[in-house]
């Protein structure tokens with residue numbers, strides 16, 4: 107049986123998980139892939155870092171170059187995290203013609219274009235299944251499973267921390283800060299949880315999926331992002347009364363043409379991350395706790411759903427093992443670009459400006475409870491050609507201000523932004539309006 111020698115960078119949670127999984131499942135992997143895997147070295151920050159998984163000291167080095175430059179190491183597994191030194195590690199390995207397996211979504215988001223170009227130029231390849239949705243094999247599905255499909259849309263719950271927070275706020279009426287502290291304790295959240303709650307971790311992941319689905323590199327600056335800090339108990343309750351759950355969704359959609367059908371060819375692609383009202387009848391509404399799910403609509407396959415653990419030692423290790431096997435098989439068969447990373451498809455290779463993107467909206471206003479208020483709000487919306495589909499004002503309030511909930515028909519983001527600016531200036535409107543997009547999945 108052939109043997110492939112691996113070198114790993116990173117001995118933390120994911121690195122420890124991969125080390126352990128290679129020990130426990132190495133034989134299974136070898137018999138399935140027809141290749142034996144030998145992990146030769148692991149570069150770590152320090153020998154005496156606290157670790158959940160024991161790694162023998164003789165396997166460790168504190169010099170990542172000793173891994174990348176080792177002539178015996180054929181595949182480099184980068185699990186160090188970060189975007190500065192990690193970029194150097196990955197580039198150096200690719201320049202040596204060595205395939206790289208990485209779980210680093212922040213790195214790919216920031217430097218993906220450069221790294222994929224380096225892989226191509228040096229006849230190596232970059233494998234990144236673990237970078238999006240942990241254990242869910244969504245990269246393989248998009249790249250290979252749906253190779254014959256035009257991808258009409260992708261809706262992803264790709265941040266376990268945000269889904270955990272929103273689920274517990276919904277189920278228990280718990281407050282944001284308490285639940286975030288629990289997510290950190292349970293190890294779902296990033297070291298810097300603002301990456302999670304402000305939507306940037308989801309942005310990294312949805313940018314990778316968008317690039318893969320549409321065959322051009324979607325730069326992170328082109329992706330509109332809103333996190334979940336502004337979601338209140340009030341909004342969760344009103345949304346539920348209207349038949350919706352609030353989820354943080356990453357959305358990739360082909361620009362809609364007449365009759366809301368995705369453009370067949372030549373159109374731009376919408377890519378965004380924002381809290382979304384999801385109809386309770388839709389399968390994504392019932393994805394709770396720290397689970398991830400990715401709903402993909404292809405023109406041939408129709409609707410598909412991928413569900414599972416998006417983070418954690420073992421689910422991430424599962425994805426890394428799959429990439430190690432793929433990288434080794436591609437080496438064995440001398441096919442580093444067996445499936446090219448980015449081949450332009452039928453979009454025009456551009457991201458649709460947010461202002462042009464059309465959506466439905468939930469709008470919550472804090473208004474003075476006085477006759478004529480609704481008429482004034484409706485007049486502004488009407489002037490901008492924005493239609494109201496329903497209005498709700500809870501009865502029996504005791505506060506000086508009352509919540510006024512409006513569900514808005516399809517409207518471009520730019521028109522909504524203009525309308526909200528004017529509405530905010532009305533003397534009867536007492537706080538910044540809350541606007542959340544509503545998704546129909548049609």
Ligand code: HSE
Nearest residue numbers: 265266267295296417
């Ligand atoms: N912090 C991420 C999450 C972990 O909550 O999903 C993996 O990217």
